[in-house]
Amino acid sequence: MxxxxxxxxxxGAILPGVDxxxxxxxxxxxxxxxAAAKRLFSDLGLDAQMPDVARSANVGVGTVYRHFPTKDHxxxxxxxxxxxxxxxxxxxxxxxxxPWEGLAELIRFAVQIQADDRGLCExxxxxxxxxDAAARAAGLPELSEELVKRAQRSGQLRGDxxxxxxxxxxxxxxxxxxxxxxxxxxxxxxLVEIMLDGLRAPGSAKLPRPPAVPxxxxxxxxxx
Amino acid sequence: MxxxxxxxxxxGAILPGVDxxxxxxxxxxxxxxxAAAKRLFSDLGLDAQMPDVARSANVGVGTVYRHFPTKDHxxxxxxxxxxxxxxxxxxxxxxxxxPWEGLAELIRFAVQIQADDRGLCExxxxxxxxxDAAARAAGLPELSEELVKRAQRSGQLRGDxxxxxxxxxxxxxxxxxxxxxxxxxxxxxxLVEIMLDGLRAPGSAKLPRPPAVPxxxxxxxxxx
DNA sequence: CTGTATACGGAATGTGAATTCCGGTTTCGG
DNA sequence: CCGAAACCGGAATTCACATTCCGTATACAG
Numbered sequence: 001m002x003x004x005x006x007x008x009x010x011x012g013a014i015l016p017g018v019d020x021x022x023x024x025x026x027x028x029x030x031x032x033x034x035a036a037a038k039r040l041f042s043d044l045g046l047d048a049q050m051p052d053v054a055r056s057a058n059v060g061v062g063t064v065y066r067h068f069p070t071k072d073h074x075x076x077x078x079x080x081x082x083x084x085x086x087x088x089x090x091x092x093x094x095x096x097x098x099p100w101e102g103l104a105e106l107i108r109f110a111v112q113i114q115a116d117d118r119g120l121c122e123x124x125x126x127x128x129x130x131x132d133a134a135a136r137a138a139g140l141p142e143l144s145e146e147l148v149k150r151a152q153r154s155g156q157l158r159g160d161x162x163x164x165x166x167x168x169x170x171x172x173x174x175x176x177x178x179x180x181x182x183x184x185x186x187x188x189x190x191l192v193e194i195m196l197d198g199l200r201a202p203g204s205a206k207l208p209r210p211p212a213v214p215x216x217x218x219x220x221x222x223x224x
Numbered sequence: 225m226x227x228x229x230x231x232x233x234x235x236g237a238i239l240p241g242v243d244x245x246x247x248x249x250x251x252x253x254x255x256x257x258x259a260a261a262k263r264l265f266s267d268l269g270l271d272a273q274m275p276d277v278a279r280s281a282n283v284g285v286g287t288v289y290r291h292f293p294t295k296d297h298x299x300x301x302x303x304x305x306x307x308x309x310x311x312x313x314x315x316x317x318x319x320x321x322x323p324w325e326g327l328a329e330l331i332r333f334a335v336q337i338q339a340d341d342r343g344l345c346e347x348x349x350x351x352x353x354x355x356d357a358a359a360r361a362a363g364l365p366e367l368s369e370e371l372v373k374r375a376q377r378s379g380q381l382r383g384d385x386x387x388x389x390x391x392x393x394x395x396x397x398x399x400x401x402x403x404x405x406x407x408x409x410x411x412x413x414x415l416v417e418i419m420l421d422g423l424r425a426p427g428s429a430k431l432p433r434p435p436a437v438p439x440x441x442x443x444x445x446x447x448x
Numbered sequence: 449c450t451g452t453a454t455a456c457g458g459a460a461t462g463t464g465a466a467t468t469c470c471g472g473t474t475t476c477g478g
Numbered sequence: 479c480c481g482a483a484a485c486c487g488g489a490a491t492t493c494a495c496a497t498t499c500c501g502t503a504t505a506c507a508g
Contacts, residue, residue: 023475023484050466051488060487065467125349125399126269158418165415172400172415175349179392190384191392198422247454247505274496275458284457289497449508456503466493473486478479 030067032057037074038081041119046075046126048119076130079123083138086110090143100156100204103147104196107170111192114174121178124171135167156204169195254291256281261298262305265343270299270350272343299347300354306344307362310334314367324380324428327371328420331394335416338398345402348395359391380428393419 022030036057040048050071054061068074089109093102114121124131135141144163151157173195177188246254260281264272274295278285292298313333317326338345348355359365368387375381397419401412 062487165411168400168403168415171403172396175399176392176396179395187389191389194422195419198418250455286457
């Protein structure tokens with residue numbers, strides 16, 4: 001038998017059509033559950049427990065389950081919300097004056113979000129199913145492809161990068177973020193920049209590296 | 225109460241002094257358990273179950289538990305063995321003619337091992353306790369530091385890298401390795417090289433980029 | 449060959465969650 | 479203000495594992 005975890009977790013409500021005609025208290029509770037879940041999963045990761053979500057939302061377990069038939073559904077809803085934000089950022093990136101920065105900012109953003117959300121990291125690291133359902137739903141594949149192509153056309157991004165690499169990079173950097181062992185905290189942003197340096201096209205100008213020479217900063221010129 | 229998982233998982237046998245005077249069958253079984261566990265944890269990750277390890281080793285659960293009082297102990301033993309190999313590679317790296325390659329090879333090696341061992345990845349991603357106990361035990365901190373300093377003195381490695389970054393990088397790249405979603409398999413080696421490019425000191429020469437990666441993972445053979 | 453310390457197997461137990469159920473409440477159209 | 483339809487709460491149930499227990503089998507010293 002397929003365990004609950006095998007079902008196709010959808011985005012959100014399973015109740016009426018979309019989210020229609022929820023009774024006032026129902027909508028209120030649903031919101032509370034989402035807020036509580038967001039908090040708990042961010043802090044505790046996927047190990048956060050349903051009864052705790054309920055308690056933390058001042059609601060009974062039953063209520064949680066009426067809104068999200070399964071823990072996976074709840075998680076999927078949370079993930080969807082995050083990916084929506086990624087997509088938003090990606091759209092901004094496509095508009096950005098500097099194509100390279102458009103892409104770089106998306107990556108920085110995604111990593112930062114993950115740094116703040118252990119649950120999201122764990123999903124990205126161990127639930128490809130949920131993850132790329134959400135990515136697809138948010139339109140991230142198309143957006144990533146656009147960002148990559150644009151940055152490559154401008155000559156700033158290495159030519160051998162494909163859009164499929166973007167989620168992998170984000171995921172890998174995200175996991176670095178969680179390696180909270182001992183003295184490691186706070187050093188991940190540098191590693192992100194290192195990765196980004198590796199992504200630049202071989203010849204393209206680079207902003208001065210941290211400890212490197214003061215350098216005659218050559219701003220990346222707006223490519224025609 | 226501290227659950228078993230909270231104990232300090234040691235390296236291996238808990239029986240007599242070191243691994244002395246095991247009865248012939250005992251030693252045989254212990255080996256079988258380790259082999260089976262290695263296989264199962266590599267394939268299934270930390271979710272592999274103790275009863276399955278036992279079955280797969282043609283042994284009763286009780287026997288598994290006599291040798292490893294806890295699942296965590298078993299995992300720690302497996303991890304220790306892997307880290308021993310990292311340390312070995314690191315020692316070779318310190319001797320290497322080319323300091324840069326000495327470091328780069330260690331990273332490539334570590335990532336490749338993780339690519340073949342889902343369990344190891346999961347430990348690195350979610351059990352800093354086990355992980356850095358093993359790292360310390362294998363002497364990896366000192367070795368990493370030596371590798372980093374050497375590569376920096378030779379001018380090939382960016383100056384702003386500290387040895388503590390090495391495990392984080394290895395861990396992050398390792399997790400990329402597991403993002404086995406859809407069409408992603410086989411593209412991680414390129415991402416490793418990209419990261420390595422980012423690690424080079426700004427001015428230092430780069431070897432020509434590897435043309436393309438032959439799609440499928442090359443298994444690193446187990447040592448006898 | 450024999451006794452005994454060691455090991456073994458695997459059913460039974462214990463625990464920690466997720467998920468179900470159903471009698472009691474609340475909301476809201478009329 | 480009324481009653482049915484929607485909701486609620488949270489105790490009880492289920493399930494999946496890790497881990498324990500103990501009678502039996504085996505290795506090996508003498």
